[in-house]
Amino acid sequence: RTIYLNGTYMPEEEATVSIFDRGFVMGDAVYEVTCVLDGKLTEFDGHMARLERSLKELEIVCDITREEWLEIHRKLIELNGVEEGGVYLQVSRGTAGDRDFHYPPAGTPPTVVLYTQSKPGLVNDPKADKGIKVISVPDLRWHRRDIKTVQLLYASMAKMAAEKAGKDDAWFVEDGYVTEGSSNNCYIVKGGKIITRDLSHDILHGITRGSVLKMAKEAQMEIEERPFTIDEAQAADEAFYTSASAFVMPIVEVDGVVLGDGKPGPVSKRLREIYIDESR
Ligand code: PDD
Numbered sequence: 001r002t003i004y005l006n007g008t009y010m011p012e013e014e015a016t017v018s019i020f021d022r023g024f025v026m027g028d029a030v031y032e033v034t035c036v037l038d039g040k041l042t043e044f045d046g047h048m049a050r051l052e053r054s055l056k057e058l059e060i061v062c063d064i065t066r067e068e069w070l071e072i073h074r075k076l077i078e079l080n081g082v083e084e085g086g087v088y089l090q091v092s093r094g095t096a097g098d099r100d101f102h103y104p105p106a107g108t109p110p111t112v113v114l115y116t117q118s119k120p121g122l123v124n125d126p127k128a129d130k131g132i133k134v135i136s137v138p139d140l141r142w143h144r145r146d147i148k149t150v151q152l153l154y155a156s157m158a159k160m161a162a163e164k165a166g167k168d169d170a171w172f173v174e175d176g177y178v179t180e181g182s183s184n185n186c187y188i189v190k191g192g193k194i195i196t197r198d199l200s201h202d203i204l205h206g207i208t209r210g211s212v213l214k215m216a217k218e219a220q221m222e223i224e225e226r227p228f229t230i231d232e233a234q235a236a237d238e239a240f241y242t243s244a245s246a247f248v249m250p251i252v253e254v255d256g257v258v259l260g261d262g263k264p265g266p267v268s269k270r271l272r273e274i275y276i277d278e279s280r
Contacts, residue, residue, distance in 0.1 A: 002079040009076075032088075036085050036116070062091050076116050082116045084121070123247075123276055134255075137161055137173070145204055158182045159183075185208070190232075219274065
């Protein structure tokens with residue numbers, strides 16, 4: 001792959017970053033994953049708006065403009081011939097030359113990395129036809145989940161716990177309510193109504209979530225934004241999650257309890273179809 005590092009396009013084997021980089025030592029970095037469909041970016045402005053917000057919340061200064069981000073994304077997609085997949089973008093606070101809890105001095109350049117990930121089969125994913133199974137785990141992450149940082153160790157542990165249990169993903173639960181999935185926003189459907197947690201610092205403000213809810217509204221579907229419990233999910237007709245890399249993914253089992261007839265439900269299937277259609 002040809003990647004982008006601090007202003008230069010180069011083969012991935014040649015890209016190196018300091019061992020004192022704040023991203024490496026402190027997890028002091030933010031990221032975005034923007035989906036590529038048919039060689040084109042989807043939801044680009046949404047992802048860049050969230051990136052700008054994450055940077056601002058953490059006071060990381062990066063003066064790359066939206067136009068420049070677009071040019072880098074497009075160039076990497078072209079250079080690497082990506083048809084279906086995504087572009088990973090990461091901005092860390094850079095390095096002050098040694099490990100230090102204090103931020104490096106103002107003017108220290110951030111470390112900017114972008115690379116493509118080719119993932120043919122995102123649209124025709126057999127998992128979406130079958131539906132996936134989730135377990136629940138306590139949400140032990142920090143309380144600013146609205147900032148998209150690279151501090152993903154607990155999300156990674158949750159994914160591994162799911163795999164160990166023979167399931168596909170994990171839902172985080174806090175104070176009795178589902179916050180979100182390990183790397184996605186979650187929804188249940190009961191009596192035709194779509195229920196998903198409202199936006200706050202408790203969850204990432206998913207770009208796919210915003211678009212899917214808008215499309216659901218346009219399709220006259222009923223939506224309720226509020227937290228829900230695992231009991232409620234297990235009694236639901238259907239469930240699904242959304243993310244840039246999976247669009248709308250039907251869920252057919254929660255903590256060992258099969259939802260409905262154990263197949264992806266009509267609302268999940270319809271929303272997946274609408275979302276993919278409108279993204280192309
Ligand atoms: N994850 N919640 C969490 C914790 C996430 O990590 C993600 C995205 C989402 C969905 O956000 P969006 O719709 O903007 O992709 C919600 C990305 C895909 C990842 O970490 O790879």
